[in-house]
Amino acid sequence: MAEIGIGIIGGGYMGKAHAVAMSAVGAVFNTALRPRLEMVAASSDASAARYAQAFGFARSTGDWKQLVEDPAVEAVVIASPPETHLEITRAAAAAGKPVFCEKPLGASIADAQEMVGVVEAAGLVNMIGFNYIRTPAARFARQLIADGVIGDLTWFRGEHTEDFYADPQEPATWRAHGAANGCMGDLAPHMINAALALIGPIGSVMAEIETVHESRGGVAVTNDDQGQIMCRFANGVMGHMFFSRTATGRKMGYLYEVTGTKGAIRFNQEDQNSIWLYKAEGPEAERGFRQILTGPAHPDYEPFCLGPGHGTGYQDQIIIEARDFLAAIEAGKSLWPSFRDGLDVSQVVEAARRSSAERIWTQVETRQRQGSTRS
Amino acid sequence: MAEIGIGIIGGGYMGKAHAVAMSAVGAVFNTALRPRLEMVAASSDASAARYAQAFGFARSTGDWKQLVEDPAVEAVVIASPPETHLEITRAAAAAGKPVFCEKPLGASIADAQEMVGVVEAAGLVNMIGFNYIRTPAARFARQLIADGVIGDLTWFRGEHTEDFYADPQEPATWRAHGAANGCMGDLAPHMINAALALIGPIGSVMAEIETVHESRGGVAVTNDDQGQIMCRFANGVMGHMFFSRTATGRKMGYLYEVTGTKGAIRFNQEDQNSIWLYKAEGPEAERGFRQILTGPAHPDYEPFCLGPGHGTGYQDQIIIEARDFLAAIEAGKSLWPSFRDGLDVSQVVEAARRSSAERIWTQVETRQRQGSTRS
Amino acid sequence: MAEIGIGIIGGGYMGKAHAVAMSAVGAVFNTALRPRLEMVAASSDASAARYAQAFGFARSTGDWKQLVEDPAVEAVVIASPPETHLEITRAAAAAGKPVFCEKPLGASIADAQEMVGVVEAAGLVNMIGFNYIRTPAARFARQLIADGVIGDLTWFRGEHTEDFYADPQEPATWRAHGAANGCMGDLAPHMINAALALIGPIGSVMAEIETVHESRGGVAVTNDDQGQIMCRFANGVMGHMFFSRTATGRKMGYLYEVTGTKGAIRFNQEDQNSIWLYKAEGPEAERGFRQILTGPAHPDYEPFCLGPGHGTGYQDQIIIEARDFLAAIEAGKSLWPSFRDGLDVSQVVEAARRSSAERIWTQVETRQRQGSTRS
C-alpha cells in the first residue's frame, strides 16, 4: 500500500468533490495506491488556503503551475474552467504526471484535439470525468446490453436536462458566455458519452441548437440553452438526444431509454438507484417494466454498502472515478474514459454544432475511434 | 330529447367501441339527441348480422352503401379500413348525412384532401376520431397551457409508442403493408394531433422514418416501423416526436412533455388518470412535479364519476367523442376535430415522409389552417 | 337474446352508474339477457322523472314500492340509502325478483343478517355491489395468488383511504351521522371484501376506530372518520387494514400489498390499470417489482379494448358487475359476491367495532362462511 500525492486545481464544485473522493476512496475500495491530499490550487493564494483548510490539503497555492511542478504532487486533477485545461495538460505532460480532467475536455474542439495529442505523445496516464456513467445502475445497463439481454438494439433516446437557467430573470453570469459553458458544452457531453458507452460510435447527426432566452438582464446571451440531435449510430441504430438548461422542473434529468428486440431499459439519474428492465419473455400477462434497485449484485455497489436498495449518491460516483484513476496510475495505462474518449464526445458536439448551423445531416469525424476504450 | 338513428360501418375494434359509446352516451351525458343503433355494415351479410346481434343493432348489411342510403340511418360512423374512407364519405355527402371517420382520414394525402373537399362542399357535419386527446387529463393540459400556468412554451416532446410489432417473429399481416397501416399512418396521427392541439401549428419538420424489421416470415415489409420528427412550431417552439410499433415494453406510450418558462406538464396515456404538473413558484424546497389525479374538477370527468381518482378508461374517450358528434349534429356545425383538422395532421405526416426521403428540413403545407377549430 | 326490464331505485351517484352500465353491458359483453331501462325510483316523482329523462328510463316513480311491484320490472337494483335496503329486499322477495344491492348490505348488522335470510328463504338471485374488486387487475391478482405464483402468503396490508372529509371545515352533512355512513360503514367494506377475496376468511381482529374531527360547524359528528384493524386470517396469515375519509391527499386509496414466500403483489386503485408483481426468481441482479399494464391477457379486459395499456375505468367496473348480475339471473343462481358475502364483510366490520370498544382481540362470527362463493 503506497501513498500518492494528489494535487487538485480548482476548489469549487468539482474540486471539492474530488477532494472528498480522494479522502474516502482508499477505505471504500481498499486501493493499492492511497491518495494524500498534497496541494490545492485556486485563483488566489487566499482562496486556495481556504480550500486547503476546508478539505484537508497539506498545502495550497494561487498558481497552478507551482502545483503541477511540485515534486510531492504525483497526480493532477483538473477541476478549473475549460479554458485552462489545455495549458495545464501541457504542463502536466512536461512534468510527466498523470492527469485527470473534468469535462468538457477543452474549451474548444481544437483544444480537445491538442490535449489528446499532448497526453498521447507524452505517454501520460489520462482520464476524463464523466461521472454519471459511473453509477452501479449505468454499469449494469451496459452489461445487460453487452450480454444481449434486450436483444438487438433498435432505438436510443437520451436526455440531459436541468432547469438552473429556466427562469428568464436569472442574470447573465459566466454561464451565459463561452461555448464550453453553454448547454452543448456543459450538459451534452455527459449524455453523448453515455450514448457512446451504451450503444457505440455515432456516424451522423442532424441537430438543432438554440438560445431560448436571448437576453438576460439586458445582456445578450452568447451561448446556447438547449439542443436536440437525431443520430444514426455506426451499428445502424437510430437515436435522439435532447439537452437543456431551461427544462423547468428537471433537476438532474440525465435519462435514457434503450430499446431492443427482446427487451428495453430505462434509467433516470433523478432516481439513480433504480434501473427499469423489460424482458419480452414469460407469459404476456406477467410482462412489465421492473424496477430493479441497485445492490451488491450490481457492479461497484458492494464496497459502499452490503444492503441492496440502500443507495449510492453523487459523491460515490466521484469515488468510483478516483478508484479507476488510481488503478490506471498503478497500471501505467489509461482506463476508460480517456482524453481520447472525451475527444470522441467533443467531435459529436462539434458535428452537432455544424449540423445545426448548416441545417443538414452531418458526419461525425473520427467515429472509428469512438468508444474504443469502452470497458 | 330526440332519437337519432346511427349507422356504423365496420364491426371490429373501433366499430364495437363506437357501438358501445352510442349505447352509453345518452345516460352519461344526458344528450339532447339519443342514439338508436339502427344498422351496422360489415364485409359480409353474415359478419354484419353477428355484429348486429352482439352490439344490439336493429339491422345489418354486408353492403355499406345500403347503410348510408337507408332512411333510418341519420348519421354515419366510418370504422372500416382507410382505403374505404373516401368513397363512404362521398356517399354520405350525397345522402347529406353527418359523418364521423376514424383516423387516419384517408388512405393517402390525396384521399384526405378530397374528403375535406367533399364534406365542406356538401356542408356536412363531420368529425375525425382522435380519441386519446379526449381524456379529462388531456383537456386539462390544454387548459393549463392556454391559461398560461406554465408560462411561455419552450419545448415539446411527444411519443406514440407500442410494441405489438416488436417481435421480429410476428408475421407480415395487413399491418406490414400500406402506408396508412404503417407506424406513420397508424400511430403518428394521434400524437401529431396532440401536438397541434397542445402547442399549435407546425411550420417545418426534419424526419427520419425506417422499417426496423424489413422482412417478416420471408415476406418483405413494405411500410414503416418507426419514425422521429424534429419540428419547429409556428409559434417558434422547438419539438420532437417519436412513433414506433416496435417499442418493446411500451403498450400505450402516448406521452408528452410540455415545458414552459413557469412550469411543465407531463402525461403518459399508460396512466391516463394522472397528469403531472410542475410550477416554478413557492419555496424552492417545496417544488416538484405533482401527480394530479383526474376528478370532477377536471373537464368531462364528473359525468363518469363523482369521486376523484376513480378513473376513466379507453371506452370513456369514445363516449366523449360520441357526445361531441351528437352535439355537432344538433348544432348543425362541425366541432373540433373536423376532417380538416385530420387533414392538418395528414399534412404533417406527408411533410415528414418527404423530409425523411430527401433528408432535409421540410415545410408543412397549409399550416395556416392547423388547429383552427381548436376548442 | 332476451330483454329484461330493469328497475333502479335511486338516481344519484350509484343509481346513475348502474343506469349507464345497464345501457352498455349488452354491447360490451354480448350478454344473453339484454337490459331495458324500464323504471327508476327516487324520493319524489319529480326527481325520478328527471332521472328517467336523463338516463333514458321508460318510466319513473317517486315510490319505490311501485317499481318493485311493476310487472315490467324484472330485476331490481338498490342504489338508495342503507336504511332502505332491508325493506326493499323484503318487497323484492315478495315479488320474487332478482335483486342487486349496493354496499353496505344494510344499515346495521341486524339488517344485513335479515336481508340474507330473506333472499335465501325466497330463493332469490342476489348480489352485492363491491365494484373495485371487479377490475381486470384485481381478478388477475386473485388468479396469481390462487396459482401460487407468489408462494405461501405471509402478509396482507390493505387500505381504503380518501380525503373528502379531511378538511375540518367541511360541514356535518348526512355523512357525519349514522354508522353506515361513517368510514367503517362506507369505506371499510370495500377493502375488507378485497381481503376476503384475496386471502380468505378472517378469524380475529384487533381494531381501533376514531372520529378525528368530533365537531363540524358546531355540530357533533356521531360516526367515525378512520379506523385500523390488525387481523389474523383463518389460514394463519397476519394482516392489517386502514380506512379513512380524512386521509389528506388520497383520492381513491384502495390499495393492497400481498406478500408471499415466492413473490409479492402491490395494487393501488389510483392507478387501476397497473398491477405490480415481484417474483423471487432469476438472477438477483434482475429482480424487481414489475409494473404490469392490464390488457387482453388479463380477465375481463378484452371486451373493453383490444389494445393493452389502453385502460379501463370506474364505469367499466359497474359494467362488469352488470354482466355478472345478468348471468346470475339467467342461470337462476347467485354469483359472487352475494348478500351472504356482503354479510361476511359486515361481520368483520361488526367485530372491529366491538374490538375497538372493548380494546381486545375479537373473533369474527360465522367466519366459516366467509368467501364461500369466491369465484
Add this chain to the structure above:
Amino acid sequence: MAEIGIGIIGGGYMGKAHAVAMSAVGAVFNTALRPRLEMVAASSDASAARYAQAFGFARSTGDWKQLVEDPAVEAVVIASPPETHLEITRAAAAAGKPVFCEKPLGASIADAQEMVGVVEAAGLVNMIGFNYIRTPAARFARQLIADGVIGDLTWFRGEHTEDFYADPQEPATWRAHGAANGCMGDLAPHMINAALALIGPIGSVMAEIETVHESRGGVAVTNDDQGQIMCRFANGVMGHMFFSRTATGRKMGYLYEVTGTKGAIRFNQEDQNSIWLYKAEGPEAERGFRQILTGPAHPDYEPFCLGPGHGTGYQDQIIIEARDFLAAIEAGKSLWPSFRDGLDVSQVVEAARRSSAERIWTQVETRQRQGSTRS
C-alpha cells in the same frame, strides 16, 4: 482545526461505514475536529490487521479493551454485536471517552438501561446510530411537520421491511437467534426512532410479533421475522408500524406516511432522494402529491453537492452522523439521538414484545422522556 484519534470496534458492515465516514467527513463538512483513523479492533489480531490495512487505520488490535484504553484513541465507535455494547460502554466511561454506539443500544432492555445510566453518570458524550433519519429528506420532513405545513397530524404509518430472510431456504445463521438479531431488535428500532422523531412520544402500543419460518434447515428459529404495532402517540395521533425481514421484494422498505389536516408527506428510503408532499391548498384541479427531489434547499445536502436532484446515498448518512458526533465532542454535550433516545426506542420495542405476548394494549414506560433531545 484539531485532530481527534478515532477507534472503531468492529470492521464489518457498520465498522467499515464509520471508517469511510471518518475519512470523508472533514472534507465534506469542514469540521472543526478532524478524525484520524487511529485504531480498529476486531475479534482477532489478524482480522483487525486486515481491516486496518483496508480502511487505513494506523493500528489494530484483537482486543477491544486495548483500543478503548489506548491514549491516542480519543473517541470510540461501537460497531460490534449488541451483546458487547454494554461492556464496551462501561470501559469507555471508565476511560472518559466519547462513545458512538450502533443500534440497537444493547442486547436487552436491561443492557440498554444500564448503558444510559453509565454514560449519564460519567457525563460522557454519547450518540446512537440511527442513520436513516439523517437524510436531507428526513430532516426536511421533520421541518415541514414542525412548521405546521401539513397542519395538525392525524395519522402515521411506518414500515421497515426487507427481504433478506424471505426465502425459507435461507439457513439459520446468527440472524435466527437472539432477540437483538430478530426483526424487532434489528429493523424495528430504525422506524420507531423515525416515528418518535416525526410525531413524538408513543403512549401505548398493541402489537403482534411472529416467526414466519419457524425452522430453517432443520434448526429452530428462536427470534422473530415480522411484527406490527398499532400505536397511540402522546399527542393523540393514531399510528401503525410494520417490520419484516421476510417482506419479499422489499430491499430497503423504510417508509412512512404522515397525514395532517392541511397536507401529507410520503417517504420511501428505496428512493431516498425524493420526498412527496401534498398541500391542501390552491385550486382543487391542481392538487396532488409532488415529488420533491432533494437539493441544496434541503438540510445537509449542499455539502455533498451543489446540484439539486444529484442525490446522496447510504454512506452519506453515516458521514452526517460523524459530523454530529464530532460536533458533540467539540461542544462537550450529546446531540440527538443520544443513548437515552436509543433507550426510548428500546422501551417501545419492549412494550411491543409484552403486548404481543399478553395480547393487550400496553403502556410504553418512560414515555415522558421520548424524543426529548429531538433536534
